[in-house]
Amino acid sequence: MTVFPFMVFLFFPYEPVLASSQPAYAELPERIMALSGSCVQIPCRFDGSVISLTNTESVFGVWIMKDHAFANPGSLVVFNGTSNITKGFSHIEILGNLSQRECTTVFYDVMNNHSDNYYFRVETKTLGQRYTYQNPIYISVSDSPQPLILNHTNLNDVMENTTVNLSCSAEAPCPKQPPTISWSNIPESAHITTQLQEKPDKTQSVFSHMTFKASYMDHRKNISCTATYPRKTSNYTTVETTVMLRVLFSPKETHITINPSASVSVDTNVTLTCKSRANPSNDMNYTWYKRGQENQLDFGEQLTFTVNRMSGGWYFCTAKNEHGFQISEEIQLIVAGSAPLESLSLIIGCVVGVSAFLLIFLLITLFLREQRLKASTIKETDVSDQGQEKQVQISSIFANGAFVSGEELEMPKDENDIVHYGEINFSTPQSKSTTVKSSGQETIYAEVRGPEKEMNQD
Template sequence: MVGNLSRRECTTVFYNVTSKHSDVYYFRLQMEPNIFRFTFVNDSVNINVLDVPKPPQLNDLPEVMEGTAVNLTCSAEAPCPKQPPTLSWTNIPKSANITTQLQEKPNKTDSVFSSMTFNASYMDHKMNISCTATYPRNISNNTTVHSTVMLRVLFSPKETHILIEPNASVSVGTNVTLTCQSKANPSNDLNYTWYKRGEQEPLAFGKQMTFNVSKTNGGWYSCMAKNKHGSQTSEAIQLIVKVGSSESFIVPLIVGGVGGVFAFLLLCLLVTIFIRKQRTQASNVPVVTEADFSDQDEKNHKETNATYTNSAFVTSEKPEIPKDEGDIHYGEINFTPVQTETITEKSSGQETVYAEVCNPGMKINQD
């Protein structure tokens, strides 16, 4: 018995409670020396000793939207205020903040309260969060009880990616399956759309896409997952198409044939250009006839022999004529290029005759 009766503080503490202590208890007041006794029958206390204490109370949570604040509370009874239980949490979110305190309940009993506040993340979806109450005992082992609640978070698609079966490098004619995987809540209304790099229009719809590989199927593929809270597009993944042995022979053959035809056409073009150029140059060369060759030879012959003609100049002065030398006519000779005609000029009643001179050493004919 503890407490001060004059202050109406009457408390009874039971230590080392066992199952035999289960019973109905009454408070009795007895005073001496007048021997006053009174039992408060109507104010009885029923004590039921259990093997394990009651589990803590953990508030249930509805579905919460990603990014919103969440508050979880856990409470455990403290039948012995001097030795209250301790509360602990498991699967604590990274952003959690926890506070714990001992409080008195409306029925005048004490309980330990623990509160945990955090921001919901898609990584916390379907996480089992537990609150554990540990009661100290005077024996070797403490008693622990716990309660668990599952956290449900609503969020748009996350971690969207593609799986390729059998692998990302396949041969022509192989069946390939592309699967789009994504995390989302709700997930039952997820829509999937397939795209290929370089093409504007969607390639297909649905979680999976299966096709028989041809040479044109190689390239980069991506998928977009969408629910009512948003969408996300995966990173592009490359599908490599391996060419078979027969195709590896045919393709170089075709390429070589095309290259040969191109080289032949180029050679023909160069020959045509060359021929046209030669014809153009030939059309600009003057035509030389046999007569031209004769004229040219005669010209060269005249230039080579340095042929000159003499010319006479008329003067007013009469040259002196020796008396004994007979009738001799004099004239001046000027060496000029050959002229084809003989010119006769009369002056002052005298007739002058011109002669062709073929060479300075040749004899001059006179009349």
């Protein structure tokens, strides 16, 4: 019987080894946080020196869960690009271009039981090459998002009117469904920009930046940043962080209050209080003044005194800290039963004004009256002169009638038949009087009757 030698050949998967016999590593984050019900994106880039990428169409990616050994029974191939098979997940998608050594992958609808180590493996179909990279990435799945990171420029001591930069970042484990960031208690001058940014480990986050000028109105304001994550559940998930803004500023809104009231009677105790907003406020200095008085009345937040008749008037105060000061508006204290000094001054001023007006009116009246009297005197003088002139003219008429006999010039005894004769020359017209010419010229006689008197009857 002839015995033929029997040889057994065992075939093991070919795992290429680096020339330096050192294991190759993929560029992966050591750990990434994922939100249950959402997706998680794993940034990945592999070392192409351990495998040939000449035929880029035959390069495929594989993801192994738990153990890097492909043939280890404890390992689980969750995704095999050669056969396009996904196990344990609803869907896995390699986004990176494997021919460019990019292996970024998205795992969809992750659940809490998916928390584990994951290894990346690359295979070439034509050459039969394959290599599993030694370093895993740990995916940690949680029901709550990671806390927000709020950065600011010393919000505890911000000087008024200085620029404040405030930023809030939220992890975006699933950039395809990133969280949205919102702000509350936003200052009026705020300007906000929001964008998706890549971190040094290639994971991504949503970054929101707010810039504003600090105002005293923002002092002790709680500014909140809220991130809302979409997920495959009935409700969205939110996470929030808050920071208090502290602004340094000079006194603002300085004003005075009066107790018991602004109108009091004599011998009443009155307290004036100067109130103001400022930071810091523990070193505030208050000074009291009264209108019309050069020197200050007192120092301190309150001014207390017993009212007398001279206490009425306008009061004001100043508030000061290390950053500046402010003067309050004036407030009037009225003493019942006595007119305020300002009112008395107003009354005196009105009386003086009215008196001056009446005096001026009287002087004008007297002046006009004197002018009228002068005009009347001049007029009477003119009239008198004119009368005398007329009388002289009439007398001249009778005096120049020399041809009239003396008998004719005598008054008739009969009062009912009084006749006067005169000679009037009309040859030359005169402007003011009639001149009687001498004899030899035409003479005109006129009959002039005087007033009739009643006849005495027997």
